[in-house]
Amino acid sequence: MRRLTHFIKTHKKKSIVLGVLLICYFFCLPNDLFKDPTATVIMSKNNDLLGAQIASDGQWRFPHNDSVPEKFKVCIVQFEDEYFYKHPGFNPVSIFKALKDNISSGEVKRGGSTLTQQVIRLSRKGQARTYLEKLKEIILASRLEFRDSKENILAYYSSNAPFGGNVVGLDAAAWRYFNRDAYQLSWAESATLAVLPNAPSLIYPGKNQERLLEKRNHLLKKLLENTIIDKLTYELSIAEDLPKKPYALPQIAPHLLQKVAQKNKGERIQTTIDTKLQERVNHIVKTQYNILKQNEIHNAAVLVLDVHTREVLAYIGNSPTDRTHQKDVDIIDKPRSTGSILKPFLYAAMLDAGDLLPNTLVADIPSQFGSYNPENFNKEFDGVVPASRALSRSLNVPAVRMLQDFGLDRFHHYLKQLELKDLKYNANHYGLSLILGGAESNLWDLCKSYAALSSTLNHFSETSSEYYTNEFVEPTFMASKRIDFGKKSTDKTLFDAASIYLTYESLKKVNRPEGDESWAFFDDSKQIAWKTGTSFGFRDAWAIGTTKDYVVGVWVGNADGEGRPGLVGVQTAAPILFDVFDILPNSDWFAKPFDEMQQATICSKSGHRASSICDDTEDTYIQISGLKTEPCPYHILAHVDATETYQVNSSCEELNAIKHKPWFVLSPLKAYYYKTKNPFYKPLPKLRLDCMGENQVAMDFIYPKTNNSVFLPKDFDGDTNDLILKIAHSKPESSVYWYIDERYVGTTKDIHELAIVPKAGEHLITVVDEFGNEAKRKISISE
Incomplete structure (x- = not known):
């Protein structure tokens, strides 16, 4: 040290030069080569x-x-x-x-x-x-x-x-x-x-x-x-050969690569993708695409999430189509019409709010809401149907009526809490069509929402019946990211566990189809809650399913929005959904959240809490909020004779001979459609002729519908076709008198149908029965 100090003092210039050279040497190499x-x-x-x-x-x-x-x-x-x-x-x-x-x-x-x-x-x-x-x-x-x-x-x-x-x-x-x-x-x-x-x-x-x-x-x-x-x-x-030509690099998840490159361009990113699963789902999509393209359906997307970690396990943004059909477009995050895929959220919301029990009967009859006239996919009506069955069968009319009863703004608020990014407008912008595809969403957000519901059930059963505050968190495809579900809480995040469980129980019944569809792809050993959806004009087909461990979402259609006959969720998206579930491990079914449920006596026919006169009841677990629903309104205590053929009273029958029997009663219009699907339905017997008292009579129009506009075409001879008027009457044998604009046009009995040829313009149709009951309907005729 002394020698160095002495050298510096005696050779100052050399020391300075040497020092500068050392500094230059130290800093000569850039940090980033x-x-x-x-x-x-x-x-x-x-x-x-x-x-x-x-x-x-x-x-x-x-x-x-x-x-x-x-x-x-x-x-x-x-x-x-x-x-x-x-x-x-x-x-x-x-x-x-x-x-x-x-x-x-x-x-x-x-x-x-x-x-x-x-x-x-x-x-x-x-x-x-x-x-x-x-x-x-x-x-x-x-x-x-x-x-x-x-x-x-x-x-x-x-x-x-x-x-x-x-x-x-x-x-x-x-x-x-x-x-x-x-x-x-x-x-x-x-x-x-x-x-x-x-x-x-x-x-x-x-x-x-x-x-x-x-x-x-x-x-x-x-x-x-x-x-x-x-x-x-x-x-x-x-002995090994030399390389002959360059290989193309793997493109196992090309659309995920595009997504990563948007924010992490030029980086090496480890994702959460399971390679084998991704490759097998790629193969499934390619196989189905080769079938779908024969019907000019060119695009499909699939997303697979792990419910527990919220990691993306497979990401197929599009089918292996060509540039003409937009093969490079990642459809997973693109807004598309939702079809019926939002119906489970309405069902869960009504259960959660205590406005509904799982099997409460809801009306399935011709309905018109202003200018909006929803129809079921099969163009038929059931009169009334259990709410869970309406969901599992994806009936449109009951869904719209349920939305009207629940409240459009109220449901819109629930959807906003799900953080569906493409739901950009207020409730009135969508109207009641919101539940049938009037809104748009994307596969990412929908799968995220289903995963959050499944995770809520899992966490509720894994903890001491508690919820997590950040359940509706965004999924991740970045391996470096760990999902934070927030803190434990006794307060629900959105829906309570019982409402979610009962919704899934209904969606599990979708696995039992009643139509003529080809269901060879369904493995009945798997317990899956799933839902399909089809948008108006056959432009979008959806299928989303969940188990305790996985969520699989599928969209099928054309990226340019072109509709195709047969582009229906159950026919095009569901086969892909179940092919994917077939390669995933089996999962146990969700545990029943007893702490959010209460045993109650339920009327078997109406699905309501049983009243004192319900004759067929069962004890079952319902969500606690369901205890405030009204008792069964469909059963009345009928006073009938010994053969149960007529209603009687003390004016015509001895008191000890009168039989008091609970009777399941529907309004005429509901009964008209209900008995076509339920042949054992027994309408309330008519009052015996020798008995005194007011008879309960009701009637309602089947056709025309409220404020309906009707076009009457002409046949080959130039004659205008008839308009068939139709009503339902609780006593079909009664005489019914028909008037158009206060002008009498005919009488019907037993079968209440009347053919007329009205002139173009506005008309008022009035029907009056022999008891003085009256019903009116306005109609607009054009030729």
Whole structure:
């Protein structure tokens, strides 16, 4: 220390110069050696390559990789720089030999560069290969040796060395030339890539194969001589073929790659994708696409979520169609008409609010709401139907009537809490069509919502009947992200666990179809809550299903919005849904959330809480909020004779001969449609003629509907076709008198249908029965 101090004092100028040189030496090396643009690369959760997007400069240059496979490390050191682990960044002996050879030949024949120097040269691209440049490389190489470890220097080299054409770096080269990860390369393949940066032009297909083979085998021979590989390995290695042509990089999840590149361009991102599952779902979509395209249906998307982690396990943004049909469009996050896919949320909301019990009867009759006239898919009506059955059969009219009863604004508020991003307008903008596809949403948000409901049930059963405050969190496809479900709470997040469970119980019954659909794809051993949807005009087909562990969402249609006959959820999207569930592990069914349920006596026929006169009841668990629903309004205590043929009273029958019997009674219009599906329905008997008292009589129009506009076409003879008027009457044998604009036009009995040919314009139809009951209906006629 004293000598250093003495030297500085006695040689100030030299000390200053030396100090400046040391400072320059210290700062001569940039922090980032390489600033070239890199490819966007996505990996699976098991680090399999899912796909890559070429760098902006047109090079297949993967992001820097700190790890170098051992085989390549040995090969490159043996081929390029045997003393790599011993020199300080440059090798004086090699430099002297190269200088001697170059001077004697009069040209540059040897470089004598170490791997460290080659890293520097690669980082200083475009520099002329002069002796001055060589001196700079030596200085910078020694500085790099001080700053980084030997392993890091090898990583710099393997990530940035040229491997022929537009391939840069070992990772890209391994995939382009051998179609596998660098860690899976054999000794022969590693040796091939080790010799390439020294002469990258050798790799061109069909050219220089003999030179490349000679270089590779020479390196393998050296490995044998240095006892790095044994004789058998050597013989097997030299027998391996050279790469003939570059491979296309894997494109297992191309649309997810697009999505990642939007925010993480040029990065290597590990995703949550399960490679095997992704590949199998790709195959399912391709198989179904080949069937669907025969009906000119060209696009499909599938999303698979893990309920417990909210990770994306498979992401298929589109079918393998062509550019004409927009194969590059990622449909998973695109807004599409929802069809019936929102119906389960309305059902759960009504259960949660205590406005409904699972099997409460809801009306399924011709209905008109202003100018809106919803219809069921099969154009038929049931009169009344249990709410759960209306959901499992996806009946439209009951759904609209339920929405009207529940309140449009109220339901819209629930949907906003689900954070459906494409629900951008207020409730009045959508109207009652909101429940049938009047709104738009996307596959991502819908799957997210179903996963949140399933997770709510799981967490409720796993904890002490508690909820999590952040249940409706966004799913993730980034492996580095862990979902935070928030804190535990005794307060529900949106729907209580019982309402969700009862909704899923109804959706599980969708697995028992009644029509003529082909359901060969359904595996009855799997318990799945699922729902399909079809948008107006057959433009969008949906199918979303959930188990305790997984959510699978499917959309099928045309990206340009073109509708097609047969583009129906149950026919096009459901087969894909169940093919995907078939390759997923089986799941147990959700545990019943008893702490949010209460046992109650329910009327079996009406689904309401049983009144004192309900004759057929059952004890079952309902949501606690359902205890405030009204008792059964459909049963009355009828006073009938011994044969139950007539109603009687004390004016015509002895009191001890009168039978008091609970009777299930529907209004005439509901009964008209109900008895077509329920042949054992017994209407309330009529009052016996010898009895005195008021008879309960009711009637209602079947056709025309309220404020209906009717077009009457003409036949081939030019005559205007008849308009058939129709009513339902609780006593069909009664006489009914028909009037149009207060002008009598006819009488009907038993079958209350009347054919008329009214003139164009507005008309008032009036019907009056023999008891003086009256009903009116306005109608507009056009020809």
